[in-house]
Amino acid sequence: MKVGLFVLTCFLCVSGCSTMSGIPERSINVEKELESLKDYFLPTIISIYNSKSTDSEKKSYRDEVVFARLRAIDLNYNNFISDISVESKELSIGADSAVLLLGAAGAVSTVSSTQAILSASTATVTGIKSSIDKNAYYDSTLTALVSQMQASRKEVLVAIYLGMELGVNEYSLMRALIDVESYFQAGTIIGSVNEINKSSGAKNSKADEEISNIVKAKYHKDKSGDAIRAYWKPDGKTINKNNANKLKSWMKKNGLDKVSISLFVRSINYTEFRKKAVKEIPIP
């Protein structure tokens, strides 16, 4: 009796949590609406479009097909989002919790006392919390993917709306269908991951480029450096432009065009180059 009550209580707790999908019930019958749009997915739409005698009729039919397809994609997309958000909670938490509940029931049945029930309950609650924590990572990933999908879908939708402002010569039905397909792809997990990869790849390249633009070197004062600095700034403060140009020209010839004279003069990396510069420019 106690065991039955315990399992029932835990089951009610878990089932109560898992039905929270965060998406309200829809007031339309999705399946019926999709059924009503099926004519716009028949292969005959191209021939119907081509059979229209004027551009105006073609445009009107093009718009009708595109809007119908967008509506169908939206309906399926909303179902998809609803399903994956419910599944992420029901499947993961539900499956983990079921295992824990069975374990807890077993523990209770071997030692039939209130203390044992409480002990098993604590283990179950801890276990469920761990399961929720683990699934929180999945949920966060899902949220990021869905956000990317929404953003990509909007981008493609703007392109479609702009296209539909044009006549059929500039934006034919075939061209519009290609964009509609892109709209569908933007609402898929693969499309979303691709976009995120593209974006992170671009950021990574930019970071690499920025890192490669940082030159780090240890300070090293030597006679060649002193001589070059005196040649570059004879009074220690003012640059001698003529000498600076000769120095820059030599540095460029020796592959040091991306290095400042200040760094060249005092970096340990250029010790040998400085000796060479003093000899070749020449610097007294």
Next chain:
Amino acid sequence: MARVEELTDIPSDQVEDVISDFNSEGAQVEKISQPDGNWTVRATFSD
């Protein structure tokens, strides 16, 4: 894109000369103290 040059382990009696040199080449200069008493100078050259 900005180019950054960093010169480390500069003795205290030399650091002002280094800063002055980078400044005269148009860089924005940062002076950072090191735990060993020396200095790091970071010069940022904007394109």
